[in-house]
Amino acid sequence: MFQREIKELTSIGKNNIYQISQIEWWLLKNQENYKCCKENNIKLNSCFDDIGCACGMNSQENKFTSLYENLSEATEFHRFEEYAKNELTLYKSIISDKSKIKEWLIKNEKIASEFLSTFLIYYLNYSEIERDNYHLLIFRSEEQNLDIFIQRTDFENLIEFKELFDELYYVKKFYPEGLKRIEEKINKLPKYLT
Ligand SMILES: [Zn+2]
Numbered sequence: 001m002f003q004r005e006i007k008e009l010t011s012i013g014k015n016n017i018y019q020i021s022q023i024e025w026w027l028l029k030n031q032e033n034y035k036c037c038k039e040n041n042i043k044l045n046s047c048f049d050d051i052g053c054a055c056g057m058n059s060q061e062n063k064f065t066s067l068y069e070n071l072s073e074a075t076e077f078h079r080f081e082e083y084a085k086n087e088l089t090l091y092k093s094i095i096s097d098k099s100k101i102k103e104w105l106i107k108n109e110k111i112a113s114e115f116l117s118t119f120l121i122y123y124l125n126y127s128e129i130e131r132d133n134y135h136l137l138i139f140r141s142e143e144q145n146l147d148i149f150i151q152r153t154d155f156e157n158l159i160e161f162k163e164l165f166d167e168l169y170y171v172k173k174f175y176p177e178g179l180k181r182i183e184e185k186i187n188k189l190p191k192y193l194t
Helices: 003-012 020-029 031-045 060-078 081-093 098-115 119-123 152-171 176-188
Strands: 136-141 146-150
Touching: 003 020, 003 146, 020 031, 020 060, 020 146, 031 060, 060 136, 060 146, 060 152, 081 098, 081 152, 098 152, 098 176, 119 136, 119 152, 146 152, 152 176
Parallel strands: none
Antiparallel strands: 136 146
């Protein structure tokens, strides 16, 4: 099941590397398949009526859902590529003004430290050799023998934006109040979680 759909996907990538527009095209094309898998997985595959079991986890429907959602999540991040580009341009115009850099950090704190908190770790951390983490790995299944990378150029502004924010915020500490607030939040977590 879904062999045809997955084959259609893999036939458009080159060496497992895709353009974001190709992924978006495939997602759009498979919207109904996704809905159907999501809604019917338990009904079709579970040994119980309303709740899941291991059979539901290992089903073709569930694997398709997981693939679809992983690809979809990457396209959600990609929506901020244009925003990141504009913020990088803005940054270059305020580069020597510390108080404006601080304003820039305050403005971007939520998106960079929350929404993008795991962005680099998720997608660009698959090889121990740092320079090999070039294209973004958005899906990997050894069982399905399936690797999906998105070409780095599609995310170049977002990557640069996130790296710049992290450097200014966590390393150079241009907005220490914000960083302190985050650290206090972490310290308040119950000890067994840290
Ligand atoms: Zn079962």
